[in-house]
Amino acid sequence: MKTKSPFIKIDKISMWYPQKSKNLFMSIREERKWIKAVDQVSIELERGEILGVIGESGCGKSTLGKVLARLENPTNGDVYIDSVSTKELMKKDTKKFRRMVQIVFQNPFDTFTPRDTIEQILLRPLKIHGIGKTNAERREICIKALESGGLRPADEIMKRYSHELSGGQLQRISILRSMLFEPKFIIADEPVSMLDVSVRSEIINMLLTLSKEKNATVIFISHDIALTRYVSDKIAVMYLGKVVEYGDSDTIINNPKHPYTQALISNCSSIDPDEQREIIKIQGEPPTPVNPGPGCYFASRCFKASKECFQKYPAATEVSEGHIVACDRWY
Amino acid sequence: MLSVKKNTYATFKVINGDIQLKLGVFGILFLLLVGILSPILAPLDPYHYGQDILNGLGVNGHLLGTNHLGQDVFSMIIYGVRTSLMVAVISALISAVLGILIGGIAGYFGGKLDLIVSECINAFMMVPTFFLILLVIALFDNSITNVMIVIGLTTWPSNAKLIRAQALSLRERTFVKSAITMGESKTQILFKYIIPNGIFPVLANTTIGMSNAILTEAGLSFLGLGDPNVISWGQMIFMGKQYITSAWWIATFAGVAIVLTVTVFYLLGDGLNHVLNPKHSNGKGGE
Numbered sequence: 082m083k084t085k086s087p088f089i090k091i092d093k094i095s096m097w098y099p100q101k102s103k104n105l106f107m108s109i110r111e112e113r114k115w116i117k118a119v120d121q122v123s124i125e126l127e128r129g130e131i132l133g134v135i136g137e138s139g140c141g142k143s144t145l146g147k148v149l150a151r152l153e154n155p156t157n158g159d160v161y162i163d164s165v166s167t168k169e170l171m172k173k174d175t176k177k178f179r180r181m182v183q184i185v186f187q188n189p190f191d192t193f194t195p196r197d198t199i200e201q202i203l204l205r206p207l208k209i210h211g212i213g214k215t216n217a218e219r220r221e222i223c224i225k226a227l228e229s230g231g232l233r234p235a236d237e238i239m240k241r242y243s244h245e246l247s248g249g250q251l252q253r254i255s256i257l258r259s260m261l262f263e264p265k266f267i268i269a270d271e272p273v274s275m276l277d278v279s280v281r282s283e284i285i286n287m288l289l290t291l292s293k294e295k296n297a298t299v300i301f302i303s304h305d306i307a308l309t310r311y312v313s314d315k316i317a318v319m320y321l322g323k324v325v326e327y328g329d330s331d332t333i334i335n336n337p338k339h340p341y342t343q344a345l346i347s348n349c350s351s352i353d354p355d356e357q358r359e360i361i362k363i364q365g366e367p368p369t370p371v372n373p374g375p376g377c378y379f380a381s382r383c384f385k386a387s388k389e390c391f392q393k394y395p396a397a398t399e400v401s402e403g404h405i406v407a408c409d410r411w412y
Numbered sequence: 413m414l415s416v417k418k419n420t421y422a423t424f425k426v427i428n429g430d431i432q433l434k435l436g437v438f439g440i441l442f443l444l445l446v447g448i449l450s451p452i453l454a455p456l457d458p459y460h461y462g463q464d465i466l467n468g469l470g471v472n473g474h475l476l477g478t479n480h481l482g483q484d485v486f487s488m489i490i491y492g493v494r495t496s497l498m499v500a501v502i503s504a505l506i507s508a509v510l511g512i513l514i515g516g517i518a519g520y521f522g523g524k525l526d527l528i529v530s531e532c533i534n535a536f537m538m539v540p541t542f543f544l545i546l547l548v549i550a551l552f553d554n555s556i557t558n559v560m561i562v563i564g565l566t567t568w569p570s571n572a573k574l575i576r577a578q579a580l581s582l583r584e585r586t587f588v589k590s591a592i593t594m595g596e597s598k599t600q601i602l603f604k605y606i607i608p609n610g611i612f613p614v615l616a617n618t619t620i621g622m623s624n625a626i627l628t629e630a631g632l633s634f635l636g637l638g639d640p641n642v643i644s645w646g647q648m649i650f651m652g653k654q655y656i657t658s659a660w661w662i663a664t665f666a667g668v669a670i671v672l673t674v675t676v677f678y679l680l681g682d683g684l685n686h687v688l689n690p691k692h693s694n695g696k697g698g699e
Binding site: 175258 | 585586587589590591592593594595596600604605608609
């Protein structure tokens, strides 16, 4: 195997939604408008790496997660896992793809169908993928998994319905169920934002330990910057569907180069109360994702913006080893 | 086993809590019992044309009198339960199965298919159903089987609309998405997640559909398009109307039976609607 090719390569992936025109007549005359939820995102990740994706609401973080898990088919681009195109894999062997890529959802209360017990919920995917020969064997696998996740007594929990369990327990089950497939790539879409603060760290640690055990790559989507810093090796900052800055998490947090990242991080409260930080205030709201541009999407709110910023979207420049910034005025 | 026991108990509690549902359930049980036990309950064979013609109430041991052909009205009413229940259940079943499948597929798969199917549903809803049924029955044989099939085939659009709306919202729910990531196929998701979770409004609608089917069958019989070989309440009214001044009991008791049966089905449907509506549900969150 080539040493150069990364384990997971997200190659210019885009998710555009057509904007529905209210007027049929207009829609014929006018060019079709697109909402660019995710636009040409390229990221490379190694085995076992954890990537944090941060950005404000509506910047396309969750859409990126959905596209990576193939809950939606991307308009453009592809993802390569171990040099295998997932586009091809989806056509040839959907089940294999599903075993390789798993997603942990934001809302644990809605992750399981309300009509089944946990036992039925856990056994079903095993049966579909032919893991374990008999039901008794599959049950054994599930019990082992639940107990390893600290859900005791597993027997009792498996008899319950999802509405009879707490959010923390459900999210654990959700993570454990995903891990049953030994996935290579896990997408965690704000896995703790709906949980009580008291159980968050347990869930996060469990996700981290398990993914480390299986040597899986994790994409951790969150808007909690402090948490993302703690969790991830790399951080990607998204703004309006594009990655504006990407690099090692410590570099991004301590030395952000993109004005948007600087504003975002300056507004994030630090644990250290004595730390003096100048809060950068930015004006207005993000522009609409319908045909934005032509300049830098952030230019209208940027405190560094110059004339050139409104004319052409800045190219990504590598400011230091592995630290990429999509801004022409980063220095 | 324990959970089965618990579920039965919970069901009892729910039924007990809603007066409409309680009346509806007991009414249906009563009707079913009468339907099953009609040969025992009926004092005389309703298909037997006796000598006592147009007897009044209680005359010659005929509790509700006889009609112009000498049939015992009380026995006819008891046997009529069978016809009504059969028409109600079978036509509603046809309508429910068709509606669930068509609406579920349209709502879940969406896109162009949904557009086409939705327009078909709308077109079907615009058809004046009763006249279509009349036409079909008049053109083809007016057997009870035809009546049931035609009622079923013309009433599915409301069920389809209900389940389509459910499917549209259910397919965006996280548990459907998580089922997709677990590698379940579209058919599995449709039958395992979409339909079972979206079926409640259809169930309630179907029970109300049953009462409509009974009314439709009675209406057809009243117009002389019912099955002449089967005893039905509509037919009794049809035949009794000529004698309404001299032998009022023939049409009246059949009419009362129809009203009561339809009311029972309505109560059941309305009660189910109340209980199954998540806003009224108090069973969530454990005991």
